[in-house]
Amino acid sequence: MYDKTISSAVIKRLPRYYRYLGELLENDVVRISSKELSEKMNVTASQIRQDLNNFGGFGQQGYGYNVEYLYTEIGKILGLDKKYNVIIIGAGNLGQALANYTDFERRGFYICGIFDVNPRLIGISIRGIEIRLIDELEEFMKTNTVNIAALTIPKAKAPQVAADLVSLGIHAIWNFAPTDLNLPKDVMVENVHLAESLMRLSYNLKAAEESGESI
């Protein structure tokens, strides 16, 4: 359908286009020029055209973009025309925060199970989903289709748990543990490394202070 060798920089920007187009749609905007979209998103119009040309364009000279069409098409590119069943491994604050986040469901990501090693958490329900003991995971995987596992467990346990998940058939891991998981190539891993994000902020704060932009 489209070139598979899309650069990771473009892939990083696509969800942001999707979010903006979704907001425009909510505000009943029917069409938008790349210039208007670029002003809203704070990227250049040529960047937008270039990014979208990777997938065949979508724009019409003199008309701009049809918001709903572009939103739907980018959604398809992102795989959002499907439903994903997600399990959360680790029912601490972060795991519970993810389970409570209704935004994911709107995009087709359904939390179908939450697991923890802590027996004290077992039986607690989050939006109707009961926290289960991790020992039940194998049985759960036999009777449920699970597409994505979110890992919100300590760093030391993450590599082993990730390997176990892969052996149970998981092909996509959303990893919040502050470590890299070395998994087979056919397993997709998306890392959210919070400490690294915070360090980029301190880097930028320091760089701004040194260049005198900030006090």
Add this chain to the structure above:
Amino acid sequence: MYDKTISSAVIKRLPRYYRYLGELLENDVVRISSKELSEKMNVTASQIRQDLNNFGGFGQQGYGYNVEYLYTEIGKILGLDKKYNVIIIGAGNLGQALANYTDFERRGFYICGIFDVNPRLIGISIRGIEIRLIDELEEFMKTNTVNIAALTIPKAKAPQVAADLVSLGIHAIWNFAPTDLNLPKDVMVENVHLAESLMRLSYNLKAAEESGESI
């Protein structure tokens, strides 16, 4: 000290170097070649050399890198030789998860205040830090040095709260609200957009399935 026009791709990789070097240090590794480091980190040795050359090198021909020295120097580049006082705005699950995360403290980021609009949360303590009513923020800012504000509040409220924080003197915002904040240029914003991260995962899952890498 070093060129300020470091590309954002390099800045994105620096915290990862820092994390790996910290792990080596914990395991009493004294020195490492760029080849060994590259195998551990799954990037090319030339990429590592190129990245570090942005800051003047640090390596010695035939010796490699001194782990502790490199760790310390990258820490300085990232601004981790300072302490940062952090407040969290929004004491829901995510805000509480951040407050509970002791890893940040090890890197010099100290949570000094947590604020919420919900009176039912007021008085609850997280690691000794009491949740306060957001109305107390202005007074708090007068009597405390705050370097960074983490925003773990709903999207609809984030732009106004961010603007208020800036007017109270905040120059760095760690934004978890799924929206872009349009703030003055001297305010550093680091976004953690979880839904976008999840969409990159579904994109990669779909791309892998289409290319036949995965079942």
